[in-house]
Amino acid sequence: MGKPAYRFVCTKSFWREYEALSADKRAAADGKFLIFKKDPFAKELGTHKINRLSALYRQTVWSVTVLGNLKSLFTMNGNIVTSISIGNHGVYG
Amino acid sequence: MLTKSKVLAEGPSPDALLQVSKEWQPAQEDEVSKLEKRYAEWAAAAESVQHAAAKRLYENKDVCPIEVRFHLQNLSALLFKGQNIVLTAIQLQAKGEVPTDFFEAEIAIIDGLVPVLVSRLNEWHGTIDSQTDIPDSLKKAFAEAKAGEVIPFPA
Numbered sequence: 001m002g003k004p005a006y007r008f009v010c011t012k013s014f015w016r017e018y019e020a021l022s023a024d025k026r027a028a029a030d031g032k033f034l035i036f037k038k039d040p041f042a043k044e045l046g047t048h049k050i051n052r053l054s055a056l057y058r059q060t061v062w063s064v065t066v067l068g069n070l071k072s073l074f075t076m077n078g079n080i081v082t083s084i085s086i087g088n089h090g091v092y093g
Numbered sequence: 094m095l096t097k098s099k100v101l102a103e104g105p106s107p108d109a110l111l112q113v114s115k116e117w118q119p120a121q122e123d124e125v126s127k128l129e130k131r132y133a134e135w136a137a138a139a140e141s142v143q144h145a146a147a148k149r150l151y152e153n154k155d156v157c158p159i160e161v162r163f164h165l166q167n168l169s170a171l172l173f174k175g176q177n178i179v180l181t182a183i184q185l186q187a188k189g190e191v192p193t194d195f196f197e198a199e200i201a202i203i204d205g206l207v208p209v210l211v212s213r214l215n216e217w218h219g220t221i222d223s224q225t226d227i228p229d230s231l232k233k234a235f236a237e238a239k240a241g242e243v244i245p246f247p248a
Contacts, residue, residue: 008246013234018247033247051156055217056224057235073231075238082243085234091227 008037010083014072017086021070028067029086036064040074040081050093063093125191128181132199135174139206142167150217165218168210175203 010018021029035042046065050073053061057075061084064072071092073084085092104110122130145167149160182196215223221235237243 009243010246011234011237011243013230013237015244015247017230017234030247037246049155051150051153052217053221054156054158055161056219056221057239073234081246082238083246084238085231087228087231089228089231091231 004079006037006040006079006081008081008083011085014083014085021086025067025070028070029072032064032066032072036072040064040076048093050091053091124181124185125195128178128185128196131174131178131181132196132203135171135178135203138167138174139171142171146213161217165214168214172207172210175206179203 018026018029032045035045040062041047047062050061050063053073059075059077062074062076064074066072066086069088069092070086071088072086073092075082075084105113146164150156150164153160178196179200182191182200185191186193186195221227221232224232
């Protein structure tokens with residue numbers, strides 16, 4: 001059985017935050033997103049649950065390490081992968 | 094079945110009956126002893142619940158949803174049982190069965206834990222919007238996701 005065919009969407013906030021990144025961070029993000037779009041749980045992404053946000057959102061919230069403290073949060077509903085936000089605040093995991 | 098009159102007529106004398114009853118029935122605990130026992134159980138539960146919460150939720154990297162519900166149940170139970178003990182103590186005071194400073198130290202401990210428990214409940218079971226440590230931008234992003242306001246992911 002192959003990997004599931006994901007559909008990737010994001011919030012407008014995520015898009016704005018992505019566009020506001022510095023050039024080097026955006027380049028790092030682009031590289032990670034290429035991997036992310038193949039497999040959100042690829043080892044090199046360091047994907048992990050954010051327990052407290054998951055409890056508060058009543059749905060599992062995952063965090064991907066983009067570059068250093070810069071993390072990207074996403075959720076999954078069936079095959080739909082929704083990127084919520086990208087940032088470096090402590091709550092991003 | 095022995096009727097009351099038969100028991101009295103055929104049974105032991107009232108004094109002997111009392112003695113027989115004492116041996117068959119455990120002594121009734123007085124209200125103060127019961128309350129002290131309940132407080133000891135509550136204090137032990139407070140410690141074990143906080144220990145379990147730290148181990149299974151705050152420091153656990155792979156929490157499953159059922160653990161979040163256990164956390165909600167146990168913290169709520171601590172609040173409920175704690176206040177139930179406080180109210181029972183106040184009622185005993187009101188009846189004049191105990192001194193006015195009865196259970197003062199225990200009540201202070203129970204009430205001291207209330208803000209801690211309420212804070213933990215909000216941190217884990219409140220709403221994203223009610224969290225003071227979550228930036229507004231992230232709150233907005235979650236609200237958009239919840240409302241289904243999404244666009245295609247950057248190519």
